[in-house]
Amino acid sequence: MDENKLSLKQSLFHIERDNQQITTISPLSKILPEQLHIVDYLLQFVDLVTFTLKQEDTVGIIYYCPIPAGKIEYAQLFNQFSPSDSTASILKSLILKVSAWKESKKPIISVFTDNCTDIALATMLWAGYRIASQKLKFGFPESKYGLFTGFGSTIYLPSLIGNSATLNLLSQGKLMNSEEAYKQGLIDDLTQQQDEGILLAKKWILKNPLLIPDKETKKIDQVSPEAILNIQRKARGLYPGTNAVVELLKKRASSTPTQAIEQEVTLYLEVLNRPEPLHMVRTLYYGVQDAQSPSRIRLLHKYSLNKIGILGAGMMGSGIAYEAARAGIEVVLKDVTVTQAERGKAYSTQLCEKLLALGILNQSQQEQLLSRIKPTEKVGDLNGSDCIIEAVFEDFSLKAAVTQECLPYLADNGFFASNTTSLPITELAKAAHDSKSFIGMHFFSPVDRMPLVEIICGKETDEITLEKALTTALRLNKIPIIVHDGPGFFTSRIFFNYLLEGITMVLEGISPLLIEEEAVAAGFAVGPLAVLDEISLELMLHVYDQFPALHASQQRAYSYLRKMVDQGRKGKKSGVGFYDYDLESKKKTIWKNPMIPISENTLTPSIIRKRLLHVMALDSYRCLEGGIIDRPIDGDIGSILGVGYASYTGGVFGHIDLTTLPIFVAECEAFHAYGEQWDVPESLKELANRNFKFYTGFLSNWH
Known part of the structure; x- marks a missing residue:
């Protein structure tokens, strides 16, 4: 290595050598230079370590995470690893150089001082020994986005924690704390304080100058077919990164180290250049x-959220109460009787007990959380609430009554929110004396697990109330999207189309089992018929009753659901619906209506999948065109996080882009015979003629 190259490396990394000839390396910059390719940057780090190891007097090397902040911006990956990029040989060379470090017979230790994920964590695995301070987080969350880590992760991880644990870690996107990482073998030693790592590392090097853990000789377990099947059942073959990890771990046992590196590099670049991960x-x-960024709240000067009143202690109200108490907010949980209100608080107790058993919560924290929830039947206890959220049954009269009863107890600077699935906010606001401070906040059940909140602006809702609602959602650690008033708003509306299409296909004589199977194969969380049973067919009828009008397809679905309810087939709670439920075994079997023969012209599985995906995406465009949503990204977030749309698509508008708009429009028009839900707006046809895309990379093209 010439002096110029070493000088360049020294400009990117801080190098320090003590009098015992131990070299410590750390990045100089707090951010990864955007103009420098990630591989080039890491090559400089790897060359620097290699150069230092070759110095005869080097006793050992300690390095901090070479990637600043312990993570990489995904946008840099997509921008730098383009299809025309010939980085495969450079990336392979990088990992081969790392694998040659052990030939020096000198100890190399990586020291963690911050949370570390993704490629940054992969670089820390290159060391022979790893030391971390406590209370840190580690993992490979990029699997949630259809990616996998690469950079030697499938080479080094199995040697440290085994193949089975590697499969789980690289495919499930979960983070682990320092203690868990230590138990698994990802971390070799823990320190109490952040600055103790370097001291411990130096002691270890001086004590073990020639002791290099040989990763290759450790016994590596074989990934069982059951473990692979379990992962594939969850991923359904829809996530390119997970597919790659499974393939690499299957091949690992029969591959030489060089072959394993070549295979990882090839698949890494293939996955990165597929469209789904970017979406x-x-x-x-x-x-x-962006949805959770406080910068969205521009006009709000001062709003203190210290007390929330919640009307209705059912599943929804109880869940909101728990989230508010967990956020440190005082909660008044009101119901008709104190017994019902206490039953609602008991839900929070159950959730706390689970967290207590998992060690996530301690006794003191549980007591503090529960002490913030006051169950009551007295409306006066709501006095001074900065926000009152109504979460009673979906009935106009009931909601109007509780609104009028409780509004006098709202704080002067407070606002009132209705948690409703589909009732128009503008109409509900008529019960309030000040419709400007009335808004919709549609939470999703179970509230403690569902991150989305759909914030619905009525025609009179003012900007300051919207920002108060956004502030509340962020305080509850939720992901808010802003939508405007209309039947079903956004998430419920497009989801009703999913359910409608399921019923429509049943009436066409398509096998109910095939419909359900293909819905799951398409990437939906649950099939439409199972969903209908869960929410109850009676509730679905009630929702349809709230619609101002029903088109012919909806009327057919309504009539069919009415007949099923009249026959006692009301859904899961009644034991029969689209499924038959065995209460003892808790198993369910699909019900085949003898009055509807299975059609001989059954659609192909791919057509069923397209109909279920397309019908929601088409109505999402109507929502965008009609001003129900302002931005495609809100539709994408809402569709995935709110109603379980196929996440590999990136959401409803991502799905249209993946299909391409001309093909999407042509297929929707071909489905027109199945009902009015397939009417294609003229404006969408015009966009298709221009080959419009809703996004170019990460940027929206919608204005």
């Missing part, structure tokens, strides 16, 4: 980041 990152990473 998922755009929605589930950057879109969510």
Whole structure:
């Protein structure tokens, strides 16, 4: 290595050598230079370590995470690893150089001082020994976005924690704390304080100058077919990164180290250049980041959220109460009787007990959380609430009555929110004396697990109330999307089309079992018929009753659901619906209506999948065109996080882009015979003629 190259490396990394000839390396910059390719940057780090190891007097090397902040911006990956990029040989060379470090017979230790994920974590695995301070987080969350880590992760991880644990870690997107990482073998030693790592590392090097853990000789377990099947059942073959990890771990035992590196590099670049990961990152990473950014709240000067009143202690109200108490907010949980209100608080107790058993919560924290929830039947206890959220049954009269009863107890600077699935906010606001401070906040059940909140502006809702609602959602650690008033708003509306299409296909004589199977194969969380049973067919009829009008397809679905309810087939709670439920075994079997013969012209599985995906995406465009939503990204976030749309698409508008708009429009027009839900707006046809895309990379093209 010439002096110029070493000088360049020294400009990017801080190098320090003590009098015992131990070299410590750390990045100089706090951010990764955007103009420098990630591989080039890491090559400089790897060359620097290699150069230092070759110095005869080097006793050992300690390095801090070479990637600043312990993570990489995904946008840099997509921008730098383009299809025309010939980085495969450079990337392979990088990992081969790392694998040659052990030939020096000198100890190399990586020291963690911050949370570390993704590629940054992969670089820390290159060391022979790893030391971390406590209370840190580690993992490979990029699997949630259809990616996998690469950079030697499938080479080094199995040697440290085994193949089975590697499969789980690289495919499930979960983070682990320092203690868990230590138990698994990802971390070799823990320190109490952040600055103790370097001291411990130096002691270890001096004590073990020639002791290099040999990763290759450790016994590596074989990934069982059951473990692979379990992962594939969850991923359904829809996530390119997970597919790649499974393939690499299957091949690992029969591959030489060089072959394993070549295979990982090849698949890494293939996955990175597929469209699905970019769509998922755009929605589930950057879109969510933007939705939760406090910078969205521009006009609000002062709003203190110290006390929330919640009307209705059912599942929804109880869940909101728990989330508010967990956020440190005082909660008044009101119901008709104190017994019902206490039953609602008991839900929070159950959730706390689970967290207590998992060690996530301690006794003191549980007591503090529960002490913030006051169950009551007295309306006066709501006095001084900065926000009152109504979460009673979906009935106009009931909601109007509780609104009028409780509004006098709202704080002067407070606002009133209705948690409703589909009732128009503008109409509900008529019960309030000040419709400007009335808004919709549609939470999703179970509230403690569902991150989305759909914030619905009525025609009179003012900007300051919207920002108060956004502030509340962010305080509850939720992901808010802003929508405007209309039947079903956004998420419920497009979801009703999913359910409608399921019923429509049943009436066409398509096998109910095939419909359900293909819905799951398409990437939906649950099939439409199972959903209808869960929410109850009676409730679905009640929702249809709230619609101002029903088109012919909806009327057919309504009539069919009415007949099923009249026959006692009301859904899961009644034991029969689209499924038959065995209460003892808790198993269910699909019901085949003898009055509807299975059609001989059964649609192909791919057509069933397209109909279920397309019908929601088409109505999402109507929502965008009609001003129900302002931005495609809100539709994408809402569709995935709110109603379980196929996440590999990046959401409803991502799905249209993946299909391409001309093909999407042509297929929707071909489905027109199945009902009015397939009417294609003229404006969408015009966009298709221009080959319009809703996004270019991470940027929206919608104005």
